[in-house]
Amino acid sequence: MKIEAWIFGITAIFFGLISPTYWIITSEWVGTVALAMTALLAVMIAAYLGFHASKMDARPEDREEGEIAEGAGELGFFPPYSWWPLWCAITFSVFTYSVALGAWWLSIIGGVFGMIAIIGWVFEYYRGEHAH
Numbered sequence: 001m002k003i004e005a006w007i008f009g010i011t012a013i014f015f016g017l018i019s020p021t022y023w024i025i026t027s028e029w030v031g032t033v034a035l036a037m038t039a040l041l042a043v044m045i046a047a048y049l050g051f052h053a054s055k056m057d058a059r060p061e062d063r064e065e066g067e068i069a070e071g072a073g074e075l076g077f078f079p080p081y082s083w084w085p086l087w088c089a090i091t092f093s094v095f096t097y098s099v100a101l102g103a104w105w106l107s108i109i110g111g112v113f114g115m116i117a118i119i120g121w122v123f124e125y126y127r128g129e130h131a132h
Contacts, residue, residue, distance in 0.1 A: 001053035001056070001062065002049075002050070002062060003062065004049045005047075005053055008043075008046035008049060009042070009043075009050075011042040011046075012043040014039075015035050015036075015038045015042060016036075016039040018035055019032055019035040019036045019039060020032075022035055059071075082121070082124060084117060084124055087113075087117040087120070087121075088114065088117045090117075091111075091117050092114060094106065094114075095107055095110030098110055
């Protein structure tokens with residue numbers, strides 16, 4: 001995780017240098033604050049990764065002499081196909097469209113179908129073919 005910490009550290013330095021440059025060029029507050037907050041966020045992530053990298057053993061990909069076979073094995077559960085993200089996206093687009101139009105009745109319909117889609121997505125692996 002030291003490599004990841006270095007990447008976020010370099011990103012923080014970049015955004016830290018770009019923030020005042022952006023202010024000098026544009027004199028705009030919102031973009032300058034957004035860039036400064038991005039730099040602070042990158043510092044926070046780099047510090048977290050650096051702290052945990054110092055406390056744990058090096059992963060195979062972090063060591064020079066690490067072998068590919070050392071990283072083999074179970075990586076986790078990756079779900080197969082799912083239709084629920086599509087339904088969530090459709091209901092979110094209906095809800096967003098209703099807010100843009102100012103149609104409160106359509107936002108209620110989109111919200112109800114959105115709750116159904118989110119519940120279906122959350123409980124997808126409790127029933128049916130992929131239940132466990």
